[in-house]
Amino acid sequence: MDLVTVNGLSKRFGGIVALSEAAFSARAGEVHALLGENGAGKSTFIQILSGAVKHDGGSILVDGQDYRPANPDDAQARGIAAVFQELSLIPDLSVEQNIWFRHEPQTMLGTVNRTQTRRNTLALLEKYDFPTLRPEQELRRLTLAERQIVEIAKGLAKNPRILILDEATSALPAREAEWLLKLTRQLAAEGRLVIFISHRMAEVRAIADRLTIFRNGSTVAAHEANTVSDDEIVTRMIGRHLDRLYPERVPTMTQRIALKVANLTSGSRLSGVDFSLREGEVLGVGGLQGHGQRELFQALFGATKAGGMIELWGKPAAIGNPRQALTGKDGIALVPEDRRGQGLLLTKSVRENLTLSVIRRFTENGLLSRQKEAALVKEMVDFLRIRAGTPEQLAGTLSGGNQQKVIFGKMLLTEARVLLLYDPTRGVDVGTKGEIFQLMRDLAAKGYAILFHSSDMPELVHVADRVLVMRNGRIAAALEGEHISEEGILRAAMLETRAA
């Protein structure tokens, strides 16, 4: 019998239909993938299941019984836990305090039993073979990937029968993502149901027993995973045939050097980085996570202090802060790693977010011209096909992929022609990924210079003209031509090279 059966589920937010007549059914002991393009309603669906949002119509049966959670506690009582991204965690608490938040083991006096908490934490981390986490560490010190892992631990701490993973791999580096996939299989083998949402087809392929596809808030297909091809799935998802994900790599590089970096050093994380990025080039940055990629991008953008020399378009550049980085035609712009913490004002509109960096451009005699602003906003929303009810919709209520597009748009509105893209396709659906890669190539052809990091290695391999591999805060190798391969990147990332 099915563990969860959903019929005719509907939900609207004001004028926006997030779900209409969606259906879904899944059994215990399986990994069930939920697929769909950005804004298809996947997250809304799981928010309803986990009691965070109430549905307008339709029925949900769990174990054959009517299920209508009033809040997340109800959901938990029925054995349902969802793994959300970083924001449901509390930055001021430690890792273990976050994991057991509101469910701490107690002493007889009703205070938190610390020794028991620690014991439970270690047992949990060991049982599921978690990548190293220190229970006492303050959450705010963790990277996005580490926070994502804490979030997973928090979900598992509730020992759920149904675990929902909403794009949990998107923030994880390759090795950790691998671990999560294995964990997912293990949970299914234990008889639990795992509902797995991801925009990475390979992952879905690796673990899903069955899959359900949403499109525009409705269910368009449900399959045994081994009965459909990738092609069919993608076509169902985006409603058209996707010829190719990766654009043709026509070399557009010129001799002109856009960005030259010499001996860039920052604490222990960056120790003497040298490279140049040419006009028209897409230069990939890869390697194992935590080897200085983040610091490199932030240092170039002026978000962390660094020593060394940076030249933009042949002129020495003093980049003390992001504002200086963004200024002018010789500027440098960043799509940051943490979309919610660094990229977007969640409680402000799409319009305000898009124009924040360039708001001065819309002033005449010191006064803003709303028409000018609106015109450019509309142009950008259309150009990137940002799915928002109106430009006044709050950025925080957009689907994940559309939030990413807003950040992209915000960067494109600046005059900067050196672009730093840190994992720009995180949480973006396949169709849109293709569009973003195409956009990157188009920009390169127009004379932009792009530094591109992706946690998804195939993207580096297929999109970049050259790939720099980082190890221990240095460039360990620069791969070109046929040397660019996943294997080549991994080898360079791990092998000892001769002392540089």
Place this chain on the structure above:
Amino acid sequence: MSAFLARNRLIVLAYAGMVVLLLVTAMFSPGFLSVSNMRSTVVLAAFVGIVALGQTFVIIGGGIDLSVPWVLNSAAIVMALLCGGQDLPLIWVMPLLLAGGAFIGLVNGVGVAQFGVPPIIMTLATNVILQGLILVLTGGSPTPSAPALIQFLSVGRIGGFPVVALIWLALTLAATLLLSKAAFGRHLYALGTSATVAEFSGVPTARTTILTYVVSGLTAALAGMLLTGYSGQAYLGMGDAYLFTSIAAVAIGGASILGGSGHYLGTVAGAMVLTILTGLLPALNLSSGALLVVYGAVILITVSIGSETFAGLGGRIRGRRA
């Protein structure tokens, strides 16, 4: 239009509250809606409103200014001392003291933005330091009475309108332009919503923060001088009430005390509400102690209405997944 209402729900609510309060007060004391009474209510509200202008900017930017009482008081007393009851010195005394207020704001702003001192500590410290300086300066002796010109600015009228109300109107216009029509406003809301995102977006966060405190120093000093005209003299402790009322006016006006939202137009309603309340309570035969109790309760209620919507929205957004 409906979008406007939705976006500015809390501000609209503040004005609705103001109207209701007016009607209730009129019920208890029939003379309340008379022209002369409305006029004096607006004058009293203007002092609150002017101090609260700077406070609004600071709070939207995510800070708070606790130094307003003694910036106000210092400006009042130094003006009285320097003028010695004469009009003529005002020509240089007023600009000097406005600059002085701005300077205190600059010190606050630099402390907060450049040295990372928490706003509460920074502004509390300047407040106490100013208080000490003024006590040393006056030795506790009374100051000369206010010059006639400044009295005119506070209690005089032009074409039936109180001059101070006209000043308030002009300031309201200026503040509205800055918040809604200038790049500064966008930067300010971004800063108060998330300092990190603002920084990553190229917003001049330090400069914007400092500017809010400078404005607050300016408006507090201005209010101090005008208030001296209103009372006829400057005295120790005349600014004390304005710490609470300036923050309360901002909160009642619909701004989140955590920053990132609100508008001076809301604060204007907040200042009116607080002042009408002060008028209502005597009509109810309540003591000034009771006034404070009601004051506190009103703030608590309005702010919790505000934060309920905030929490709802926050929960909504926190609950959202990518």
